[in-house]
Amino acid sequence: MKVDKSLVGVIGIAIVLSTMITLFIIGERAQEDVTVLRNEFPARLSTMEQKYAFVLSMIARKPLTEVSVQYNVLSRVALENTTTESTDQETIRANLPKIDSLLIESERMDITPDTWEGRVSWRNVTETLEFDMFMYDFTDMVKATAPNFTALDVKTTYVVWLWDNGTIFYYFEGVSDFFYNRNRTIVDLTITHNDESEYYRAVSEIEVEGKYEQIMKAPLLGRVTFTDVEKDDRLFVIYSLKGTTIPSHSGMLQLVRVYRDGEMETFETNYMS
């Protein structure tokens, strides 16, 4: 059987062209540079004889100089006056004098705090509600002068959830760290970059010398940095809390911010009742 060469040629050229197009598509940037694969946290935190685990698992979609994760933990604070007229920054400042004072004092030093605004979903028993969320983080102002470990206990982060009409639904205040009072509350913490892990444990939990570092030596202010990240590298931050040490609260909010090469990639808000 004789095959027509021109037919083979057309097919061959088509294969070459499609291969080229495919390779160009594969070489293009993924939508996200770092994808959060798992973000697990306990839905309920109470002072009970049990451990609560937090898991953050990510994958890099391209080579990156640095991927960093910033943790904050906040507690809900009841406010006397929760009615505002709108959701603009000026109104929020006027209604939350604490945030206003800190913004004024930061501006006085020409320092801009970390801020974020966006939408957040909150699910109760029957429905899922959406709010406007504003976050203000003044940690850098405190970090500039306060001793390292002292800054862990200073309230520097504030979050407000607003209904569309500007009424405050929830208001939170907290610290920049994995959790409050890490020396007492965190049992173990593991930071993993592919196969390399750093293990931290509460002093009372360290049985074998050398394998674990003390929890106070874990990245300060809940800022974990992974450097020289290659494509498809897997990154993990896993830690657990001792239930009996958790302070009483009426709602806690964990903020997890993922930055790639200094720019924010993902902002996770984990509400725990």
Added chain:
Amino acid sequence: MLACLLVSPILMAQEEAKPVILLYHGPKVGEQDLRLFGEAIADVIESDSRMAGKAEIVLVGDQDLMNTLLYFPQVKCVVIALSTWELTADRIVPSTLWYFNEGGGIVGIGNAGHGDVTKKLNGSVFPLFANQYEQVAPTFYCVNDATGEEKKVEIPRCDPGWTRVLKRATFYHKANDHEITDGVEDSFSMASARYVIHKNITKTPPEFLFLEPEKGDYTMVYEDPNNEAPLVVVYEENGTSVTFAAGDQISVREEDDTYFATFIEDPNFKKLLQNAVYYVWNKETKYDDAMAKAAEEFEKMEQEKQDLLDRVEESQSQENTSKLLRSVLLIVVGVVLIVVIAYWAFVMPAKQSGEEEPAPAEEP
């Protein structure tokens, strides 16, 4: 040049920003909006011509906010007025202690000197070691019916034309000369009828016991002449503090006996408070160090961000170059392959058919 550009905004802000006096007055408790008390203290400080235009007074009514602001570098002086409307000041203890040990200047009023309220600040920052309150015994006055003139009397009897009045007041007697007594009478009385005091509670009834810190310079400036208990104390250790034993029991309601204005507006107390703030303002050593350290830290943070951006830019540029090379290589290989296939599939057969085609037959 780049470094100068990076540094200048912070240094400019540092030069332009006024130092801050952080004034803690306590929260709003029911009708008692203690901000009014804070504003009255701020008015006293602002009315001192020596402080005119020098400082920004920031009023704070929340312990957590105070705790955070105390770490801000621009704080040059702190006034902590604690009243019985708050049972503890736990949340400002670590930051206040840190601030004092960094060389800060603090003025404490009322319960600031009470150990149950300020815990380990009592003795280390506010050296009154108070564990009790001293309720001053009532004193008789005769008030002139016509002129309103008032005079203290030892026995409860007044001349005709004068009316007897019973009042409580704390008597201040100068114990030692000090800069903060300039312009203040050596002996005066003040409407505040209660102050914090250290008493030996093992005695019955408990009696005043003098205590002073083991280290640092302690100067009792005013005392109660009745029991020699300290009423105003200056303390210099790592930092500088002036502590007033009076002012713990206050009300913001004018009709109450404990209305704060009755002692805040007393000319002697007012002058003493102004002198105290002015004194710690000049003695503190924390501000310049903190501003320099903060500027350094902020520059370092900026530098770290810039370094990261530079590294990212460099790696992106390398990545772009390698991507370009990959694309060029891909295109070249693709084009070459297409040319080869086209040559093999179309050109070669055409040539071959051209060569094989028989020449037309010659005509006979």
